[in-house]
Amino acid sequence: MPAYRHLFGPVCSRRFGRSLGVDLVRPKTCSLNCLFCQLGPTASTTTHRCADVSVEEMMAELAAWRQAGGQTDFVTLGGSGEPTLHPRFGELLRWIRDNLPFRSLLLTNGTLFTFEEVRGEAAQADIVKVSLHAWDQASFERIVRPHAALRFEAILEGYRRFRSIFRGRLHVEVFVVPGVNDTPAQMTRIARLARSFQPDVIDLNTLDRPPADGSVQVCPLETLTQLAPLFTPVAHVARSLPPGTPPPFVTTPDAEAMVALVRRHPASADQLATHAGHSLEATLATLKALAAQQRIQLVKRDGIWFASP
Numbered sequence: 001m002p003a004y005r006h007l008f009g010p011v012c013s014r015r016f017g018r019s020l021g022v023d024l025v026r027p028k029t030c031s032l033n034c035l036f037c038q039l040g041p042t043a044s045t046t047t048h049r050c051a052d053v054s055v056e057e058m059m060a061e062l063a064a065w066r067q068a069g070g071q072t073d074f075v076t077l078g079g080s081g082e083p084t085l086h087p088r089f090g091e092l093l094r095w096i097r098d099n100l101p102f103r104s105l106l107l108t109n110g111t112l113f114t115f116e117e118v119r120g121e122a123a124q125a126d127i128v129k130v131s132l133h134a135w136d137q138a139s140f141e142r143i144v145r146p147h148a149a150l151r152f153e154a155i156l157e158g159y160r161r162f163r164s165i166f167r168g169r170l171h172v173e174v175f176v177v178p179g180v181n182d183t184p185a186q187m188t189r190i191a192r193l194a195r196s197f198q199p200d201v202i203d204l205n206t207l208d209r210p211p212a213d214g215s216v217q218v219c220p221l222e223t224l225t226q227l228a229p230l231f232t233p234v235a236h237v238a239r240s241l242p243p244g245t246p247p248p249f250v251t252t253p254d255a256e257a258m259v260a261l262v263r264r265h266p267a268s269a270d271q272l273a274t275h276a277g278h279s280l281e282a283t284l285a286t287l288k289a290l291a292a293q294q295r296i297q298l299v300k301r302d303g304i305w306f307a308s309p
């Protein structure tokens with residue numbers, strides 16, 4: 001796999017199958033600093049939209065990847081932070097629609113949906129996944145530690161307005177943090193708010209990789225399953241990829257490609273081995289060498305090796 005500057009994967013996602021990622025921002029650029037972020041802490045949150053990463057380069061890489069026979073289920077805008085902070089993300093979505101035979105997916109924290117132009121750009125995607133982990137400004141601040149300018153109610157209103165113009169499939173992700181937002185009463189409030197903007201799919205998610213805040217725990221599957229029926233439609237509960245999930249079209253344990261992937265998609269050594277179609281031993285050896293060069297971080301937790309930026 002050539003080491004692209006802006007593309008990563010395809011990776012197998014729990015919800016969307018094979019997903020080729022496009023990274024629109026520099027690591028790590030985000031309006032939030034979520035307790036559970038798999039990319040590590042946000043040094044300084046921002047709401048400033050900045051075009052310092054070239055969209056033309058992204059398009060050229062996508063065209064080259066496709067010409068080399070690339071296959072995926074989705075081309076996904078996500079990566080090292082919040083993709084809507086790039087002011088030309090809508091242009092990229094249109095380019096994908098016009099030039100590639102794959103659907104587009106926008107993974108966004110939704111904080112900029114307060115702006116009409118952002119909602120209009122996001123509506124170019126086939127699927128949009130927004131987040132909702134809180135029920136008021138105080139819980140919003142506790143869970144996602146937002147930029148000071150962000151107001152929870154305004155973002156929700158942005159979601160409602162987006163729903164009224166968006167013809168694609170709208171997903172909402174609710175990340176469940178034990179001791180923070182996991183009681184039935186709290187989840188009922190979140191579910192009521194979610195209903196107000198009529199998502200097509202609701203995903204209840206929990207930790208499967210080391211978080212920004214080390215005190216965040218995994219929510220037991222049993223709790224997630226009990227909370228799921230509070231939502232309309234009933235929420236899907238995130239589960240690990242089943243054993244035997246076929247690897248995507250990544251065929252070499254190329255170190256540069258591994259760095260590019262880990263920077264945008266922290267994962268366990270097992271997951272990376274699956275993605276790369278390589279043995280765990282070979283993958284771990286590559287990861288350890290990269291960690292020794294301080295190009296990635298590699299930590300062992302509960303007997304499992306995790307690689308992160």
Ligand code: SF4
Nearest residue numbers: 030032033034037109
């Ligand atoms: S989880 Fe997403 S929205 Fe939250 S800090 Fe990380 S990149 Fe930003």
